[in-house]
Amino acid sequence: MVNQPSAAIMHTAITRLLGIERPLLCPGMSYIATPELVAAVGNAGGLGILATGPLTPDQTRAAIRRIRELTDKPFGVGCTLMMPGAADNARVAQEEQAPVINYSLGKGDWIAEAAHRYGGKVLATVVTEKHAVSAEKCGADALLVTGHEAAAHGGSVTSLVLVPAIRRASSLPIVAAGGFAGGEGLIAALALGADAVAMGTRLAMTRESPVHANTKDMVLQRGVADTLYSKNFDGLWCRMMDTPAARRASRKPLGLMPAAFRASAVARRMGMPVLKVAIGGMLSQPQALRQLALFGAATESIRLAIQDGDHEKGVQLIGQAQGLIDDVPTVAELFARVMDEAQACRSRLAQL
Ligand SMILES: Cc1cc2nc3c(=O)[nH]c(=O)nc-3n(C[C@H](O)[C@H](O)[C@H](O)COP(=O)(O)O)c2cc1C
Known part of the structure; x- marks a missing residue:
């Protein structure tokens, strides 16, 4: 049997920056990126980002402390700055010295300044080249670039075009989001100039994700x-x-x-x-x-x-990648599979 190099670990500019072993992130997802899912992602070698949109400052503090009970790995705290209460949650993340703060929909210079004082890293979510350049000037350490395919607030341009466009506009490491659900997607993102992927829709469909069983069944059928x-x-x-x-x-x-x-x-x-x-x-x-x-x-x-799995009144944010999903594995199983797929994809490409 030919010995394949281990696919368990893959280092890129993002893994080195964030201190993780695999270039795989779980983005902030309200009610889903809870301490349990964030810790599971960290324990599987990636970086989970706590969603604080629906949380008060006290709940944010408790959630950060809960993550630290569940893992000693790095994690992020996400703040959608346009939401009421988000700036207060960002201040809590700073007080608790969260290893990574991810901000979106606002200006984050004050977040970068405070995070850098204690050695934290800042990830700015952007959907245009203009935002990417501005985030770099505001002190962000890396960009989370969200393409059109994404659940929730992806930009108007698809990941296939947006990632290389932002690669040209900025020298910061890039996490590509929007449409990534497996190892082929990871290799494609790296080829486009990204240094990691964030998978929202895919990680919402794991065993550790608190999404209601009815909703998970619906996603499997879409x-x-x-x-x-x-x-x-x-x-x-x-x-x-x-x-x-x-x-x-x-x-x-x-x-x-x-x-x-x-x-x-x-x-x-x-x-x-x-x-x-x-x-x-x-x-x-x-x-x-x-x-x-x-x-x-x-x-x-x-x-x-x-x-509640209520789709009479409820609305499910979901990305186009839902159509690529046909199971509900644990995060560890998913990440092992993604790394195996990525390795197989690299071998296939090397034979061209
Ligand atoms: C179920 C679900 C809930 C989400 N909730 C939020 C949210 O509350 N706020 C937000 O800014 N993004 C939210 N997102 C978007 C993610 O942060 C991320 O940008 C997106 O999932 C990446 O694209 P993908 O779904 O193709 O992986 C959510 C995504 C999913 C799948």
Whole structure:
């Protein structure tokens, strides 16, 4: 038997930067990238990023401490800066000295400055070359480049084109996201100039992922074309599973009065002053108010699909890669398989 070199470990600029053994990341996914999944990814040699979107600062602190109980490996904390409370969660991540902070949808210079003071690394999520250049100037250590295929907020350009475009625009290490689900995808991403992949849809379909069993069954039955991409669900271009509920939720943009009504419900839930948010917001910042309302309403729909398996009211964020998935392995099994596939792919290419 020919001895193949071990596929268990693969080092790239990203693995060296983040101190991990495999160029495989789990991106922040609300209600899914929980301490258990994040730790499972770390223990399997990758880097998991805790989703803090639906968490208060106290819950974020508790979640970071829980990850540290479950693993001694590096992990990340994700902050979607446009969401209410995200800056406070980023400050908690700094206080707890999270090894990696991943920010998206905002300016992260202050995050990079604070993280670098204790030796933390910063990963900026970008969807355009312009954002990539700006993130580099703001002190990011690496970029998470999210293509059109991705679940949730992928850009308008596919990974196949976006990754090499950003490779030309920036010298930072790149984690490619959007459409990656196996070893062939990993090798393709490396060939395009990336240094690792983040797999959201694929890792949502693992045993450690808390996605409801009904929803996992639905994903197994869907093909690559069974998604919707709309700006009407949460106010940003967003990819979700094609279901009647998702079609209803993305049929038309939210008007100002329903936005004020929903924003007050969100404000109540988050302990913010209701009148100031609803009436003050309607008069002074109607766009910001609408965005807050959309995020708030979307967050509840996302929770219903993930935690309750409810697809009457719930909406499932999912990427085109759902059509490449036909099982629900453990994270360790998945990563071992991805590395084997990558090794087989390299051997095949070497024979060309
Ligand atoms: C089920 C699910 C939930 C997600 N939730 C969020 C979220 O709450 N916020 C966010 O910015 N991205 C979210 N994402 C997107 C991921 O962070 C990542 O960009 C995406 O999954 C990468 O593309 P892929 O799904 O093709 O792997 C989610 C992805 C999935 C699959």
